Structures are given as C-alpha cells and as structure tokens.
Amino acid sequence: MGKAVVELYGCTRDFGAVRAVDGLDLTVQEGEFLSLLGPSGCGKTTTLNLIAGFAAPSAGRIMVDGLDVTDRPAHERGLGVVFQSYALFPHMSVFENVAFGLRERRVAEGETRRRVEEALALVRLEGRGSQRPRQLSGGMQQRVALARALVYQPRVLLLDEPLAALDKKLREEMRGELREIQRSVGITTIFVTHDQAEALSLSDRIGVMSRGRIEQLAPPREVYTRPATRFVADFIGASTVLEGRATALDRVELAPGVSVRVEVGTALPVGERVELAIRPERIAVQAAGGAGGEADDVAGRVARLIYLGAQTEVTVEIAGGQRVLALVGEPSPLTLATGAAVRLTLPPDAFMVLR
Amino acid sequence: MSARLAVALLLGFMTLPTAVVVAVSFNPTAIMSFPPDGLSLRWYANALTYPQFQRASVNSLIVTAGATLVALPIGTAAALALERGRLRARNVWATLLLSPLVVPGVAAGLGFLILAASLGLLRSRAVLIAAHVALVLPFVVRSVWVSVANLDPMLDRAAASLGATPWRTFRRVTLPLLRPGLSAGLLFAVIVSANEFVVSLFVSNRVTEILPVAMFTYVVNYTDPTIAALSSLFIGATFLLVWLADRLFGLAAVFLPDR
Numbered sequence: 069m070g071k072a073v074v075e076l077y078g079c080t081r082d083f084g085a086v087r088a089v090d091g092l093d094l095t096v097q098e099g100e101f102l103s104l105l106g107p108s109g110c111g112k113t114t115t116l117n118l119i120a121g122f123a124a125p126s127a128g129r130i131m132v133d134g135l136d137v138t139d140r141p142a143h144e145r146g147l148g149v150v151f152q153s154y155a156l157f158p159h160m161s162v163f164e165n166v167a168f169g170l171r172e173r174r175v176a177e178g179e180t181r182r183r184v185e186e187a188l189a190l191v192r193l194e195g196r197g198s199q200r201p202r203q204l205s206g207g208m209q210q211r212v213a214l215a216r217a218l219v220y221q222p223r224v225l226l227l228d229e230p231l232a233a234l235d236k237k238l239r240e241e242m243r244g245e246l247r248e249i250q251r252s253v254g255i256t257t258i259f260v261t262h263d264q265a266e267a268l269s270l271s272d273r274i275g276v277m278s279r280g281r282i283e284q285l286a287p288p289r290e291v292y293t294r295p296a297t298r299f300v301a302d303f304i305g306a307s308t309v310l311e312g313r314a315t316a317l318d319r320v321e322l323a324p325g326v327s328v329r330v331e332v333g334t335a336l337p338v339g340e341r342v343e344l345a346i347r348p349e350r351i352a353v354q355a356a357g358g359a360g361g362e363a364d365d366v367a368g369r370v371a372r373l374i375y376l377g378a379q380t381e382v383t384v385e386i387a388g389g390q391r392v393l394a395l396v397g398e399p400s401p402l403t404l405a406t407g408a409a410v411r412l413t414l415p416p417d418a419f420m421v422l423r
Numbered sequence: 424m425s426a427r428l429a430v431a432l433l434l435g436f437m438t439l440p441t442a443v444v445v446a447v448s449f450n451p452t453a454i455m456s457f458p459p460d461g462l463s464l465r466w467y468a469n470a471l472t473y474p475q476f477q478r479a480s481v482n483s484l485i486v487t488a489g490a491t492l493v494a495l496p497i498g499t500a501a502a503l504a505l506e507r508g509r510l511r512a513r514n515v516w517a518t519l520l521l522s523p524l525v526v527p528g529v530a531a532g533l534g535f536l537i538l539a540a541s542l543g544l545l546r547s548r549a550v551l552i553a554a555h556v557a558l559v560l561p562f563v564v565r566s567v568w569v570s571v572a573n574l575d576p577m578l579d580r581a582a583a584s585l586g587a588t589p590w591r592t593f594r595r596v597t598l599p600l601l602r603p604g605l606s607a608g609l610l611f612a613v614i615v616s617a618n619e620f621v622v623s624l625f626v627s628n629r630v631t632e633i634l635p636v637a638m639f640t641y642v643v644n645y646t647d648p649t650i651a652a653l654s655s656l657f658i659g660a661t662f663l664l665v666w667l668a669d670r671l672f673g674l675a676a677v678f679l680p681d682r
Contacts, residue, residue: 105474120580121583141583142583143582143586143588145584145585146586148584149581153577155575155580157581157582157596159599159600166586169586172586217585220586254633263653355471420642
C-alpha cells in the first residue's frame with residue numbers, strides 16, 4: 069500500500085462526563101476506502117468530526133499528509149466533507165454550491181466554470197447547474213454534495229452517513245455509484261456508517277467501532293469471517309454465540325454430552341471457557357433420525373420459525389438451553405414445525421473463537 | 424358563510440377609526456366633524472407647510488434611521504447568540520432582551536429622562552435614538568431569531584469544510600439566509616420607531632421632537648382637521664412602506680403561515 073494520508077494518535081474526545089472517542093489510533097492509506105462502522109453513539113461521527121476539524125480532541129494528535137493539523141481550524145484543512153443532511157446552501161444554485169470551494173480558493177472564473185461542469189458530469193448532473201437544491205430529489209442533492217466536496221480535489225473525502233437519508237432502492241444504487249466515483253478519482257476516503265451492508269460492499273478496510281474504540285480494523289471479508297470480538301460478531305451479520313468449555317485442543321463441550329469439533333487454526337485453551345460464534349448460513353439443518361449426518365451433529369428442537377421468502381430463519385434450542393440460529397433455503401425439502409426434533413451440522417471450520 | 428361575515432365585521436372594526444380620520448381630513452370647515460360636510464385639500468396644504476411639522480418630520484427621519492441602523496446589527500448579534508451561543512441562563516437573557524415590550528412607556532420614558540438629564544444630554548437627538556433602539560430591539564431580536572432558528576447549523580460546517588473562514592461563512596451563507604428575518608425586523612423597527620410617542624415625549628423638546636410628539640402638541644392647541652390630514656399622510660406612507668417591503672423582500676413569507 070501507499071503512504072499514510074490520515075493518522076490519528078491516541079485521540080480522545082470527551083463531552084462532559086461522556087467519553088465519545090477513547091484513545092483512538094488509526095492510519096488511513098493513500099487511495100484507501102476506509103469505513104468506520106458501528107451503532108449510534110459508538111464515536112464514529114465524532115471521530116470524523118475530529119478529522120474534519122469540527123471538534124478538537126481532548127487529547128491526541130491528528131496528522132494529514134504527514135502534517136500535524138490538530139490545532140488547525142476546519143477551513144484550513146482542505147478536506148472534502150459530505151453530510152448526511154446534504155447541507156447544501158439553499159439560497160444558491162447547484163452551480164454556485166459546487167463552485168463554493170473554488171471561489172473560496174480564488175480560482176479564476178473560467179477555470180471555476182470548467183471544473184464545476186466537470187464535477188457535475190462526474191456525478192451525472194450535467195445541465196442541472198441553474199436549479200436550486202430543493203428542486204432536486206434526495207439522491208440528486210446527495211450527488212451535488214459529493215460534487216461540491218470533490219471539485220477542489222481535496223486530499224481526503226469524509227463521508228458522514230451520506231446514504232442514510234435515502235430510501236432503500238436509491239441507497240443501493242448510490243452505493244455502487246459512490247464506489248465507482250471514488251475509484252475513478254482515486255481519493256482517500258473515510259466513510260462513516262451504521263449499515264454493515266454499505267461497509268462490507270464499499271470498503272477496502274472496515275474499522276468496527278464500539279464505545280469510542282476500534283474493535284477490529286480489517287478488510288470486509290476478514291471482519292465477516294474472522295470477527296475479533298463478540299461485539300463484532302454480533303454487530304456484523306447475524307451470528308450465534310455459543311458458550312462452552314474447551315475439552316481438547318480442537319473440541320468444545322457446549323453442554324454435558326454435547327460437544328463439537330472446532331478448527332480455527334489455533335489451539336484452544338484446554339479446560340477454559342470459550343465463546344464460539346457461527347454464521348446461520350453455515351449451519352445445515354436435517355430432520356432428526358434422517359440418513360447420513362456426521363458424528364458431531366447436535367440434536368435440538370425447533371423453537372421458532374420465521375419465513376423470509378427466499379429462506380426461513382430457524383431457531384433451534386439444543387441440550388443445555390443454548391439457542392442456535394440457522395437458515396434453510398426455500399423451498400425447503402424439509403417440513404419444519406415448531407417443536408420438531410432436528411439435527412444440526414456445524415462444520416468445524418465455520419466456528420470463530422471470540423476474544 | 425358565517426366565517427366570511429365574522430372576518431368582514433372584524434376588518435370593519437379594525438379599519439373604522441382609520442376611515443373616520445381619512446374622511447375628516449377632507450373636511451372644508453375648521454372643525455373635526457364626521458361625516459364631512461364637503462371635500463377640500465386645504466388641511467393637507469396646511470399640514471405640509473406648518474414649520475414645526477417640517478422640522479419634526481426631519482427629526483423623525485433621523486431618529487428612526489439612526490435607531491434602525493443601530494438596532495439591526497445589535498439585534499441580529501443577540502438573536503445569533505441566543506440561538507447558537509453557549510449561554511448560561513439563556514431564558515433570562517431572552518426575557519431581558521424582550522422586556523421593553525412589557526415595561527410601560529411612561530416608566531421607560533421617565534427612566535430615560537432622568538438618565539439623560541444627569542448626563543446633560545437632554546437637548547440631543549442621541550437620547551431619542553438611544554431610547555428608540557431600546558424600544559425596537561425586542562422586535563428585531565424576535566424577527567431575526569425566527570430566521571436563525573430555521574438555519575441548519577450544518578451549513579456552517581459545510582462552508583468551513585469548503586475553506587470559508589467564519590467571517591466569509593457569515594457573509595456568504597448566514598446573512599443571506601437571515602434575509603427574511605432581517606427585513607421583517609427592519610420593517611418592525613421602522614414602524615415602531617416612527618410611531619413611538621410616550622417615551623419620545625419625555626426625552627424631546629421643541630427642537631428635537633419627532634412627528635408623533637409634534638402632532639400631539641398640535642392637537643392640544645388646535646382643533647382643525649390639519650392633524651387628520653397629516654395622519655392620513657402618515658397612514659399612506661406606512662402602507663406604501665409595507666407594500667414596498669413586501670415587493671422587495673417577500674414579507675408574506677415571514678408573516679403568513681406556510682401554505
């Protein structure tokens with residue numbers, strides 16, 4: 069990878085007694101699309117505000133392009149920011165909104181005109197320059213905001229939940245478009261979102277945040293398949309967390325007489341309690357007493373069924389009372405009913421061991 | 424139907440005194456009788472040529488312009504501070520700023536009189552202007568406050584991220600978006616100041632007095648319809664001002680509820 073463009077060292081931000089960001093270290097590489105993902109109140113937006121200069125850290129340093137910008141006000145940082153509420157200037161035309169940053173930089177009129185047209189073309193809004201923001205749809209307004217933030221070629225693009233205000237279909241469309249634009253411009257991007265699908269589909273790396281800290285910073289596939297903590301496993305994708313005791317280097321006992329083989333590449337701490345996570349789509353459900361099956365299959369009873377169209381979500385209670393979530397594709401060869409006895413196949417390599 | 428009747432009655436009730444004054448102003452005789460006995464413009468001629476009215480008109484222009492020019496920026500700053508500042512006891516500040524509305528004019532007038540006398544400023548228009556600033560400030564603060572409350576604070580951040588200094592942000596974003604509130608505040612200030620009588624009576628003399636005070640003095644001494652003619656002109660000028668303001672700033676957007 070290239071060089072570091074944004075660096076945070078021990079950044080902390082307190083609001084009264086509340087610590088919104090807690091000693092955060094983060095390095096964003098040149099051209100990278102990095103998402104900060106987490107529930108509301110996890111400190112992701114505050115982190116973005118610290119980088120943008122809208123808030124000052126209570127402690128820690130912020131570097132952009134190797135320069136310490138901690139004490140620089142927002143208007144001297146030269147970053148591009150797109151807000152959830154768009155924050156377009158309602159009294160200016162689309163053209164003037166996009167030209168705002170160029171005018172502040174005293175770019176010549178002809179050059180301004182050319183670059184605004186280019187930026188509008190980039191977000192497919194040619195010919196809309198004379199309209200007022202409120203005459204445009206939400207998706208178009210968001211694209212104006214993007215053009216406005218890109219037109220002066222900032223070093224870093226900061227996106228604060230830019231798709232959250234759009235309806236579902238438009239959001240998915242804009243997601244693809246956003247990624248294309250980011251790739252074509254090659255700009256280093258930090259994207260704040262609470263939507264895991266957005267983070268997984270857009271990012272080079274995801275920083276999963278909780279309570280002001282980054283729980284895990286890794287590429288999407290790794291965050292999904294190898295969540296580092298219980299929080300990450302819970303937050304990203306559906307998963308079942310099972311508690312048990314390691315009885316061998318590769319075996320965990322979930323309840324007396326019920327144990328599963330676990331293959332995670334590292335040895336388990338024999339004799340100690342461990343937490344395992346497993347994704348519902350990795351679990352196979354069969355009727356009890358059916359043919360085939362593995363030695364390690366776990367027996368249980370269907371506690372709840374939720375029909376979702378393409379699949380059915382099955383909650384199975386196993387011996388000892390722990391519940392396991394599984395997905396059965398529809399139409400299913402299996403007729404399931406609440407209370408029915410079933411057998412679960414839990415592939416040893418599907419387990420994730422949580423810290 | 425009955426709603427229409429109620430509105431018509433209300434309008435009649437509100438405009439009746441004005442109609443009477445305008446009608447009386449055309450009376451050819453030297454008494455203020457209603458209905459008028461004929462039609463004449465002699466009292467208009469008298470009103471426009473009476474020297475004390477001319478002097479008072481000039482005073483009115485100076486005082487109202489001065490008070491408005493001072494109150495507008497102060498009121499705007501106050502509205503911004505009240506809505507966005509990190510103020511302790513915001514309600515106390517707001518109440519204090521709006522308090523001239525509830526203080527009786529006589530009390531305020533007496534206060535200004537004593538203050539001006541002890542400062543030796545009684546012969547100056549500065550006292551009048553200062554008093555008018557205090558009186559119009561609540562209207563300016565209220566009007567601008569509404570516009571400030573409608574401002575998205577994110578716009579400031581957006582402008583800053585685009586490279587605008589706080590001052591440039593104020594000039595290019597905040598101020599233009601406060602225009603409806605500013606024009607409403609301006610209009611209120613002009614109307615309130617131009618019509619102010621009680622406090623002005625306390626702090627002016629024959630040289631500095633403004634038009635409402637001069638009109639009062641005239642009524643005390645004479646009973647002819649000159650004062651009705653002058654009042655009609657005053658009313659006409661106010662209507663013209665409001666109409667112009669509406670054409671220029673779109674006041675309907677400020678005063679009328681959203682459609």
